Amino acid sequence: MSINLRRIRIGAVATVGLPTLYMAALFVIPIFVFFIYSFWQVRGYALVREWTLDNYVEVATNASYTVFIIRSILIGLLTAAVTVLLSYPVAYDMAFRMKEGREVVLFLIILSLFSSYLVRVYAWKTILGSNGIINQFLIGVGLVDQPVSWLIYTPFSVVVTLTSVFMPITILPIYSVLMNIHPNLLEASRDLGAGPATTFLKVTLPLSMPGVVAGFVFTFVLTAGDYITPQLLGGPNGQLIGNSIVSQFGVLSNWPLGAAITFYVIAIFFALFLLGSLLTKRLGIRR
Amino acid sequence: MPRVSRISRRDFLKTTAIAGAGLVAASCGAKPPTGGGNLRGITINYLGWEGYDYAGALAPLVEEYGITINSTYGGNNEEIFSKLKAGSPGQYDVISIYHGNVPALVANDLVQPLDISRLEHWEDIMPAFKNQPWQVYDGNVYPITFTWGTSQPVYNPKYVPEGIPSWNIMLDPKYKGRIVQVDNVTSDPYAALLAIGVDIRNLITKDQLAAAMEWLKQVKPNIRVMVPSYGEMADVMAREECWLTMVAWTAIIGWVAEKGVTLATQIPQEGAAGWADNYLIPKGANLDAAYAFINQMTSPFGQAELAKYLNQMMTNRKVVDLLPEDMAAQYATVEEDLQRIPFPPDPPLETDDPNIATFADWTAAWEEYKAYTPPA
Numbered sequence: 242m243s244i245n246l247r248r249i250r251i252g253a254v255a256t257v258g259l260p261t262l263y264m265a266a267l268f269v270i271p272i273f274v275f276f277i278y279s280f281w282q283v284r285g286y287a288l289v290r291e292w293t294l295d296n297y298v299e300v301a302t303n304a305s306y307t308v309f310i311i312r313s314i315l316i317g318l319l320t321a322a323v324t325v326l327l328s329y330p331v332a333y334d335m336a337f338r339m340k341e342g343r344e345v346v347l348f349l350i351i352l353s354l355f356s357s358y359l360v361r362v363y364a365w366k367t368i369l370g371s372n373g374i375i376n377q378f379l380i381g382v383g384l385v386d387q388p389v390s391w392l393i394y395t396p397f398s399v400v401v402t403l404t405s406v407f408m409p410i411t412i413l414p415i416y417s418v419l420m421n422i423h424p425n426l427l428e429a430s431r432d433l434g435a436g437p438a439t440t441f442l443k444v445t446l447p448l449s450m451p452g453v454v455a456g457f458v459f460t461f462v463l464t465a466g467d468y469i470t471p472q473l474l475g476g477p478n479g480q481l482i483g484n485s486i487v488s489q490f491g492v493l494s495n496w497p498l499g500a501a502i503t504f505y506v507i508a509i510f511f512a513l514f515l516l517g518s519l520l521t522k523r524l525g526i527r528r
Numbered sequence: 529m530p531r532v533s534r535i536s537r538r539d540f541l542k543t544t545a546i547a548g549a550g551l552v553a554a555s556c557g558a559k560p561p562t563g564g565g566n567l568r569g570i571t572i573n574y575l576g577w578e579g580y581d582y583a584g585a586l587a588p589l590v591e592e593y594g595i596t597i598n599s600t601y602g603g604n605n606e607e608i609f610s611k612l613k614a615g616s617p618g619q620y621d622v623i624s625i626y627h628g629n630v631p632a633l634v635a636n637d638l639v640q641p642l643d644i645s646r647l648e649h650w651e652d653i654m655p656a657f658k659n660q661p662w663q664v665y666d667g668n669v670y671p672i673t674f675t676w677g678t679s680q681p682v683y684n685p686k687y688v689p690e691g692i693p694s695w696n697i698m699l700d701p702k703y704k705g706r707i708v709q710v711d712n713v714t715s716d717p718y719a720a721l722l723a724i725g726v727d728i729r730n731l732i733t734k735d736q737l738a739a740a741m742e743w744l745k746q747v748k749p750n751i752r753v754m755v756p757s758y759g760e761m762a763d764v765m766a767r768e769e770c771w772l773t774m775v776a777w778t779a780i781i782g783w784v785a786e787k788g789v790t791l792a793t794q795i796p797q798e799g800a801a802g803w804a805d806n807y808l809i810p811k812g813a814n815l816d817a818a819y820a821f822i823n824q825m826t827s828p829f830g831q832a833e834l835a836k837y838l839n840q841m842m843t844n845r846k847v848v849d850l851l852p853e854d855m856a857a858q859y860a861t862v863e864e865d866l867q868r869i870p871f872p873p874d875p876p877l878e879t880d881d882p883n884i885a886t887f888a889d890w891t892a893a894w895e896e897y898k899a900y901t902p903p904a
Contacts, residue, residue, distance in 0.1 A: 285632075285877050287613070303892065305899035371769050390705055393769070394753045472711075473760065477751040480898045484711075493713070493891055494606045 279500035288496070296501030309482040310506060314513065316396055316481065317465030321457045324404045328411040328456060333445075335412075336419035347416075350409045358406060362473055365402045369393040369474075394476030402474055403464045411456035418452030419445070454521070462510065482506055567593040572817040574599045575615075576608055576624030580675075580805065580825075585833035589824040605629045612638050617812025622821045627804040628714075628874030630662045630671050639808045641668035646819045649826040652844045656866040657804065661729065662873060671806030674826050675840045678869050679715055679775040680800035682793045687771035695723035695796045698747045698774065705752045708764045709774035713894040716774045718801040718872060720744045728801060728872040737885040741893050747774075749902045759783075765791060775801075779839045795868060802869040 279296055282289045300306050335343050368374050369392040376388040391397060422445060430440040468483030475481070482502065489499030570593070574581045578601040589595060602608035605626045612623060613636065625633065633639045644650050650672070657663070657673040681692050687706070698707060709716055720740035721728050732740075752770050755761045762780035764770050766787040781791045807825065809818045824830045831842040832850035841858065848856045875887040885893075 285636075287610070303895070305892070305895040308899035308901075366767075370767055372767060390752075472754075472756050477709075477748060477754045477898075478901045480754070484898075485895060488711075488891075488895075492604060492606075494604075494610075495891075 275496075275500040276504060278497050279504055281497045283495045283497055296498045297505060299498065300502050300505045306482065306485060306502065306505075309480060309485055310509060312396075312479075313465040313481040313483070313506075314509075316399060317461040320400045320403045320407070320464040321461040323400060324407050324411050324460045325415075325453055325457050327404065328408050328415055329449075329453065331408075332412045332415035332419055332452075335416050336422075350412055354409050359469065361406060362402055362470055365398065365405070366393065366474065369398050369401070393474060394479070396475065396479050398474040398476075399470050399479055402470050403460075403467065406470075407460040407463065411460055414452040414455045414459075415449060416452075418449045422448050450521075458514070458517075465510065466506075567595065567816055567820055569594045570814070570817055571596040571598050572814075572821050573619060573621045574623070574821065575611055575620040575810075576602065576622075577805065579838055580624040580807075580834075582834055582837050584837060585830040586821070586824055588829065589820060593820075595820075609633070612810060615810075617810070618814070619812075620810050621813040621817040623808050623810055624674075624805055625671075625808065627660070627662050627671070627673070627806060627871050630806060630808070631873065632877070633808060634665050634670055637811070639670055639810055640813070641665075641670055642672060642809065643815075643819075644669065646815075646823075647672060647826070648823040649828075649844055649846075652828075652846050653826070654843050654845055654863065654866070656863070657843050660804070660871055662871070671808045672822060672826065673804045673806045673843050674822075674831070675834060675838065675842055676802055676804040676871075677778065677840055678795060678800040678802050679718060680778065680793055680795050681719075681773050682765065682776040682778065682781060682791050683772040684765065684768065684770075684789065685792050686790075687768075691792065691794050692772065692796055693794075695719055695798050698723075698750060698772075699743075701750075703750045703772065705750065706771040707747070707750045707774060708753050708755060708761055708770040708772075709751055710758060710761055710776070711754050711756055711898070712775075713890050714874070716744060717741070717890065717894065719775050720747075722796075722798040722801070725798070727870070729870045731873060731879075731881075731884045732875065733883045734885045734889060735883075737889060737893055741897055744897055745900055745902065748897070748900060754898070765789065782839060795865065799868045799870060802866075802871040804871055 280292050280294070282291065282293055282295065331346075335346055339346065366373075370376070371388040371390065371393070373393070375392060376385075379385045379389060380387075426444055426448070427440060430444045435443065465481070466483050468481060468487050471479050471481045472484055486499050486502050486506075489495045489502065572595060574597060578599075581597055581599045583590070583597070586597060590597065600611060600620070602611055605628070608623065608625050609629055609632065612620065612633070623639075653672070657676070658669075660673075663669055663671055663673075681695075683692055685691070697703070717737070717740050718728055720743045721732060721736060724739055724743050726732065726736050726740070751774075753764055755764060758777040758780055761773060761776060762783040765773065765780065766784045766789050768789065776793070778793050781793060784791050807822050809815070809822075825834065826844055828844055828846040828850050831844045831847035834840070835842050835847060835851055835855060841862070845859075848859045851859075875885055875890045877887050879886055
């Protein structure tokens with residue numbers, strides 16, 4: 242074996258090996274441990290290491306969990322849709338219209354990510370609350386007599402808050418993909434007689450889909466799994482499946498059931514993802 | 529401590545300020561227990577809720593004998609129980625735990641009976657805390673209660689001038705969207721059981737639990753928000769998003785007052801569930817250490833320091849002499865109030881009786897309540 246081959250082998254192992262080790266240690270192993278947990282039980286505050294499917298049966302048959310999962314999916318889809326719809330124009334503007342302003346806006350977007358998530362949730366409480374900025378404005382201007390109560394502690398406030406949290410994270414991939422669209426393609430489209438709208442629909446939008454899908458999926462998964470915003474802003478009918486999982490791992494000290502709920506939800510989300518993949522391919526949105 | 533996470537209380541407690549002041553004040557004043565036995569230079573191993581080993585209350589004992597307090601904390605009662613069970617005899621000298629867990633500790637043979645003759649302040653403990661069903665087993669007393677509270681509602685008199693004479697006013701449509709409740713499986717269901725007239729000193733049957741959840745579902749249209757902690761409940765009441773609470777922790781009245789909003793509280797006519805925190809002695813403990821700790825914490829001085837630090841009711845009647853006026857006033861009718869405060873046992877983890885609702889039944893019922901969407 243020549244020295245070059247050995248060097249290449251070592252290089253390959255290091256390049257692939259390190260990230261693999263990282264993923265294995267910090268992701269695969271912990272997830273696997275919890276997967277094992279999901280087949281055990283807790284009795285008298287102690288972990289009983291007997292194999293059983295009881296936890297999964299409980300999750301599948303208990304109507305409460307079904308309600309929470311459906312709520313989580315609906316709010317996740319709605320938030321992802323709204324976030325992407327609001328993010329796209331911003332990313333488009335940054336990529337195609339702005340020249341100097343582009344870097345400033347990019348910096349501001351990234352800066353907003355530095356602020357604490359929890360602080361932003363509380364900020365929305367102050368904006369949407371009964372004595373909040375919006376209500377004070379509406380009452381002051383005379384549009385309403387009483388504060389509008391559905392602004393807060395409803396699914397509406399969850400969607401609004403999470404949209405504002407995830408927009409910076411959705412703008413970036415869409416912007417990145419749009420920036421990579423070679424101007425020659427757009428020029429070619431114009432040369433062949435297509436107007437701006439047609440160019441957008443037939444060239445720009447399809448090419449930007451990977452970024453859009455990335456942003457959509459990211460926002461969906463994080464929203465559907467969130468428990469802090471639903472807990473603080475969701476109201477009595479806004480608890481999502483994440484809240485149930487947190488209860489099981491926390492006060493109720495039933496890690497096996499919490500783990501079972503987790504993997505059940507992972508399976509459902511994965512099925513949804515596959516469904517979405519098939520659909521978008523069928524509808525020609527993706528190649 | 530009510531069965532909810534401690535974090536909000538830790539936020540609230542101006543720990544360093546009060547602890548510092550307490551230590552200074554403590555050096556001048558209280559007489560540490562004599563207790564007999566060799567206390568010089570020992571370590572006392574404490575397991576339990578953070579705060580119930582408050583340095584300010586222990587200071588005279590610690591300073592007199594050069595004692596070290598080695599504390600292990602649990603975030604909730606289950607954790608305290610598990611740590612004791614997983615530990616070895618002699619690892620801990622004294623533990624603190626909620627009254628609902630005492631039967632399980634005794635059943636699991638983890639604690640030993642108290643020698644009443646070694647308890648210096650037993651005579652002064654309020655009578656209500658000497659004969660609770662969860663205290664006495666075969667004529668032996670295992671826990672000594674040192675602090676207690678009630679799961680009673682709090683309201684804003686500006687919007688609710690008539691107060692809360694009964695739990696059933698929570699059903700009144702005029703309070704639609706005005707009530708806040710805490711997400712805790714053993715808080716509001718007890719209020720519901722009281723509202724429908726169940727005696728909660730007994731274990732609850734599945735039928736009683738179902739009826740209580742039906743009552744709660746009727747309250748749900750009036751619920752504006754379900755909060756994860758009492759700190760969050762205080763925030764909601766301070767912003768006047770809600771006018772009244774279901775089960776609350778009365779300490780929030782003080783926190784909310786700091787934000788300029790005045791709240792009030794009362795025990796509804798059907799009563800309010802009580803919670804009592806206790807010291808117990810594990811098997812294998814250093815008895816000198818354990819009794820020294822307990823005697824210090826149940827002394828009038830120790831109780832007064834704990835009261836000021838935690839803003840909770842105490843059990844030694846003589847604490848009233850050492851408290852500031854506003855705190856002492858809370859004890860004016862305490863013995864009568866305790867007649868209307870049942871201390872319910874925890875739902876059992878397992879039971880041979882198929883009619884009794886287990887903790888798992890309670891959890892499932894509470895999840896169902898959270899999933900229930902009332903008709904618009």
